[in-house]
Amino acid sequence: MKDFNYHSAKDSKEASKLASSSSAFLAGGMTTIPSMKLGLATYKDLIDIKNIKKLSGIKVSGKSVTIGAATKHVEVSNSKDVKKAIPSLSSLAEGIGDPQVRNRGTIGGSIANNDPSADYPSACIALNATIHTNERKIEATKFFKGMFETALKKGELIEAIEFQIPEKSSYQKHPNPASRYAIVGVYVAKHKGDVNVAVTGAKSCVYNDKEMSKALSGNFSSSSIDGMDLDSSEMNSDMHASAEFRASLVVTQAKKAVDAC
Amino acid sequence: MASLVGSRVERKEDKRFLTGKGRYTADINLANQTYAIFVRSPHARASIKKINIDKALKSSGVVSILTGKEIADDKIGGLIAGWAIRSEDGTEMKCPGNPPLAKDNVNFVGDPIAVVIAESLAEAKEAAEKVEVDYKVLKAVTSTADAMNGDTIHEGIDKNLCFDWLLGDRQKVKEAFDKADKVISIDIINNRLIPNAMEPRACVADYNAASEEITLYTTSQNPHLSRLIMSAFGNVAPEHKLRVVAPDVGGGFGSKINVYNEDIVCSWAAKKINRAIKWVAERSESFLTDIHGRDHVTHAELAVTKDGKFLGFKNETIANLGAYARVFGTVTPTYLFGPCATGVYEIPAAYTNVKAVYTNTAPVDAYRGAGRPEATYTIERLVEKASMELGIDKTELRIKNFPTAFPFKQTLVHTVDSGDYVAGMEKAKQMADYKGFEARRKESEAKGKLRGIGVTSYFEACGIAPSAAVMSLGCGVGLWESAEVRFNPTGQVTVYTGSHSHGQSHQTTFAQIAADELGVPIENIDIVHGDTDKGTFGMGTYGSRSLAVGGIAIVNACKKIVEKGKRVTAKMLEANPEDVEFKDGEFIVSKSNKKKTIGEVAFACYLPGVRDEMKSPLPEGDEPGLKETSFYDPSNFSFPAGTHIAEVEIDPETGHVKLEKYTACDDFGRIINPMVVEGQVHGGLAQGIGQALYENAEYDETGQLMTGSYMDYTMPRADNFPEFNIGYTCTHATTNPLGVKGCGEAGAIAAPPTVMNAVIDALGGQEVTMPATAEKVWKACKNLKKSNAKAA
Numbered sequence A: 001m002k003d004f005n006y007h008s009a010k011d012s013k014e015a016s017k018l019a020s021s022s023s024a025f026l027a028g029g030m031t032t033i034p035s036m037k038l039g040l041a042t043y044k045d046l047i048d049i050k051n052i053k054k055l056s057g058i059k060v061s062g063k064s065v066t067i068g069a070a071t072k073h074v075e076v077s078n079s080k081d082v083k084k085a086i087p088s089l090s091s092l093a094e095g096i097g098d099p100q101v102r103n104r105g106t107i108g109g110s111i112a113n114n115d116p117s118a119d120y121p122s123a124c125i126a127l128n129a130t131i132h133t134n135e136r137k138i139e140a141t142k143f144f145k146g147m148f149e150t151a152l153k154k155g156e157l158i159e160a161i162e163f164q165i166p167e168k169s170s171y172q173k174h175p176n177p178a179s180r181y182a183i184v185g186v187y188v189a190k191h192k193g194d195v196n197v198a199v200t201g202a203k204s205c206v207y208n209d210k211e212m213s214k215a216l217s218g219n220f221s222s223s224s225i226d227g228m229d230l231d232s233s234e235m236n237s238d239m240h241a242s243a244e245f246r247a248s249l250v251v252t253q254a255k256k257a258v259d260a261c
Numbered sequence B: 001m002a003s004l005v006g007s008r009v010e011r012k013e014d015k016r017f018l019t020g021k022g023r024y025t026a027d028i029n030l031a032n033q034t035y036a037i038f039v040r041s042p043h044a045r046a047s048i049k050k051i052n053i054d055k056a057l058k059s060s061g062v063v064s065i066l067t068g069k070e071i072a073d074d075k076i077g078g079l080i081a082g083w084a085i086r087s088e089d090g091t092e093m094k095c096p097g098n099p100p101l102a103k104d105n106v107n108f109v110g111d112p113i114a115v116v117i118a119e120s121l122a123e124a125k126e127a128a129e130k131v132e133v134d135y136k137v138l139k140a141v142t143s144t145a146d147a148m149n150g151d152t153i154h155e156g157i158d159k160n161l162c163f164d165w166l167l168g169d170r171q172k173v174k175e176a177f178d179k180a181d182k183v184i185s186i187d188i189i190n191n192r193l194i195p196n197a198m199e200p201r202a203c204v205a206d207y208n209a210a211s212e213e214i215t216l217y218t219t220s221q222n223p224h225l226s227r228l229i230m231s232a233f234g235n236v237a238p239e240h241k242l243r244v245v246a247p248d249v250g251g252g253f254g255s256k257i258n259v260y261n262e263d264i265v266c267s268w269a270a271k272k273i274n275r276a277i278k279w280v281a282e283r284s285e286s287f288l289t290d291i292h293g294r295d296h297v298t299h300a301e302l303a304v305t306k307d308g309k310f311l312g313f314k315n316e317t318i319a320n321l322g323a324y325a326r327v328f329g330t331v332t333p334t335y336l337f338g339p340c341a342t343g344v345y346e347i348p349a350a351y352t353n354v355k356a357v358y359t360n361t362a363p364v365d366a367y368r369g370a371g372r373p374e375a376t377y378t379i380e381r382l383v384e385k386a387s388m389e390l391g392i393d394k395t396e397l398r399i400k401n402f403p404t405a406f407p408f409k410q411t412l413v414h415t416v417d418s419g420d421y422v423a424g425m426e427k428a429k430q431m432a433d434y435k436g437f438e439a440r441r442k443e444s445e446a447k448g449k450l451r452g453i454g455v456t457s458y459f460e461a462c463g464i465a466p467s468a469a470v471m472s473l474g475c476g477v478g479l480w481e482s483a484e485v486r487f488n489p490t491g492q493v494t495v496y497t498g499s500h501s502h503g504q505s506h507q508t509t510f511a512q513i514a515a516d517e518l519g520v521p522i523e524n525i526d527i528v529h530g531d532t533d534k535g536t537f538g539m540g541t542y543g544s545r546s547l548a549v550g551g552i553a554i555v556n557a558c559k560k561i562v563e564k565g566k567r568v569t570a571k572m573l574e575a576n577p578e579d580v581e582f583k584d585g586e587f588i589v590s591k592s593n594k595k596k597t598i599g600e601v602a603f604a605c606y607l608p609g610v611r612d613e614m615k616s617p618l619p620e621g622d623e624p625g626l627k628e629t630s631f632y633d634p635s636n637f638s639f640p641a642g643t644h645i646a647e648v649e650i651d652p653e654t655g656h657v658k659l660e661k662y663t664a665c666d667d668f669g670r671i672i673n674p675m676v677v678e679g680q681v682h683g684g685l686a687q688g689i690g691q692a693l694y695e696n697a698e699y700d701e702t703g704q705l706m707t708g709s710y711m712d713y714t715m716p717r718a719d720n721f722p723e724f725n726i727g728y729t730c731t732h733a734t735t736n737p738l739g740v741k742g743c744g745e746a747g748a749i750a751a752p753p754t755v756m757n758a759v760i761d762a763l764g765g766q767e768v769t770m771p772a773t774a775e776k777v778w779k780a781c782k783n784l785k786k787s788n789a790k791a792a
């Protein structure tokens, strides 16, 4: 690992001010540190945001669950409030990586990184989330731009993620057996008006599957999507799963999610 | 005194390991040490046109940069194959040179080219990036099956063929097949694995200019053997000026048998720069450069009668050696593979033919089980297929072909001294509730799942091995083992063993043995290993040989101590040595009932006199002191055996295979410590099941390792396994005084076919290759659905 300067920011303002084109925020470090160790990324400055009080904690209202960006996966999975309001969100957090990763990794880091096979982005899409930054509020559908790409500008810091509480929801993941990231993860959420079917792992970026959403909005039963033949042409293909297998898994996991709702 | 052998004595080593007090090679730091980083080939096959170190030399903190040229100039030798194998046509195997630093050609990604030595690790890394190597990239050969058709990798080695070896009689086999009612045939791949010891390889080399001695601390399973090879072939230093220490070692599984490039280079360079050098592999270096395991492509056939008697067996295998042949590289796919490929069965005629090929991949060598997992996979997949094709119950078919009497002269090489395979099978069936399987299958079907059951009966040849036998087969060394038992004057005992513990619990189990033999409390016994300065010699630990060979050396040395003790007691108590008996630490004169404790005897041996009298307790001919040595050469291999049964449930929609039940019923002979044996069985099973369901080392066609980290190489985790159901039958080995056989590799040997037989059973007999990943199984489930629909 190359040498770097370490800063610990007191508040969002300081963190944002310290940011440059060769810096990264240090939340859990579960993505940043391994990338630096492997020489895939080098930064001049790491700006630690874990000590910014405002970024941690979970708040639940009648309509939404708001989670501070620096809240760790383990805190989300253990939170009684989250378990009660959106149980699928707590079980998603429980299924991320392994205990070591969950004890350090944060929701903000996960979303900012926007790994195509990360779990949280699907929750943001399915639960109509709003991403609160130090500058603005961004709707989830406008936040995830592409592979490892988000709407965040340089120095912009996620402060919290606000999830809408659905009537019913479930997240079903087919994990990569090695890394345990999602080969395919499907987050189904039934809201008052409509149903979201957010898919991660299948394509270069998380998306809401319109076809399945429509079918399920009409009839919220796994039979309404059973046997659906999805277009696999844009799906990822790698040594762990072909595009064809992923297309099939998206439907299978969606069915499982609906059945589990 | 109650016998300690057979009881669950808590591990003496646990306190140290669990409190972070283990001392591994990376924990060792020497005064004024430097740090080494190796410059490695990013290409699988290339010639080196030019190496420019000018820029790197100017980098801050650099002490020295050495390349293949300097090592060749100093006449430092390369890495070697430990076994010479002859081809069927009588020609000797062909091995390329394997210099510690490549000079002209690189042959796999990770092949080291230069070493950069600097004041700090960061500076060494920085400088290494500045070494400029000009390569001419050549077309790589990576596929095992096609290696013989690829470009020639090593000059003069035609078709990339190291040898084309035959064991058995083709003519007899042909005759057997001519008489057969049916021939079962199978094409299988034994997938390549990466051993993944928890502790990455490391070494610290030091040179003492005053004594002209090199000390190498290294992650080795066999420090004396490493010293011998580095001295005799590496020309690093004469043996008496080279000390090799293998301190706590965090797992080996065969991957730490070899002397590696880094050991030789750091030892040589430490003398050159007259400073200590430390090197610790990063995990990605381990993936690339530790030896890999398995990697066979096999076609096998079994000739049978219609009522299920086996008549003949053919095995045509291509084995991948990787880029170079290393210490156990050539014996693993031959004498450790061929003899066991006929399994636990009486088969009148058999042969195994192995073509060993070079490819531009990491060297392949002995990995837990070494050859025997590949053998067992071949025969047990074939037998399972025979049971399906003949419509005979898989357990009945096996029993029908088991030997009925022991010693059992196995078809190709071994004479198995003892065993009871029927008893093992019956017990395994009971433990696994074999009878209840059909009901469980129906329950799974009702949930829309597919359930399968798989069986494996195996034997293996371990406790390697009689020196004359292995040397007649081409081994470069004898495979005896040594032990020294030393009493202190005040009665405690130090046992030096030539075996090496890197997870095998020798500190405990060997102490149990010595405690029983000597009647000394276990707390007063220390087991010492892993340092060439502390014991005479040792062949090390692999091939489940520590107990069956190393343990017996301890027993024999203890017996010599007891013999001397009897003579000394007789002299002290004025009796006949024949009248002295030894029991529970006491020498008793049977006629007078007078006694001396072994502590008193030890004291007398070291302080042989009494005040006011000119009198020695030592009989004429005996010298002072109490220390005995044994070099034990076994008279045969040992032959653990058993039956394993697995049950899987498959979700046809996702292809996910869930291992529901795993039963292992093994015969390891006498068990010294059941808790330690359970640990060995669990570990072996985890690796064997890992091979069947998860692990796979994959290279692309250019020779890049695609599974070079845990993001892509699936190491199994605890939640992948059910609670293992473990049991034993016990027939004592008749070829050693403890009656022990060896348990270190059994799990890794038996589990792959057991699990795969279950998967394939669930899939209605459809073949899938290892590892049975979700996608492969999903595809097979789709086919099954189609063919079931057609049938309906």
Ligand SMILES: Cc1cc2nc3c(=O)[nH]c(=O)nc-3n(C[C@H](O)[C@H](O)[C@H](O)COP(=O)(O)OP(=O)(O)OC[C@H]3O[C@@H](n4cnc5c(N)ncnc54)[C@H](O)[C@@H]3O)c2cc1C
Pocket (backbone or CB within 6 Å): A023, A024, A025, A026, A027, A028, A029, A030, A031, A032, A033, A034, A049, A069, A070, A095, A096, A097, A098, A101, A104, A105, A106, A107, A108, A109, A110, A112, A113, A115, A117, A118, A119, A120, A152, A156, A157, A158, A159, A179, A180, A181, A182
């Ligand atoms: C072994 C392993 C297994 C894993 N498995 C999974 C898995 O199964 N599923 C899954 O979803 N993830 C998985 N992860 C990733 C894990 O969830 C990480 O925690 C996450 O991707 C990054 O979060 P972090 O807090 O560690 O971020 P860091 O590594 O600290 O930062 C990552 C990036 O996010 C930016 N960033 C961090 N916080 C903010 C913020 N508040 N505002 C703006 N930018 C910010 C940083 O600048 C940096 O570029 C795994 C990771 C590992 C190491």
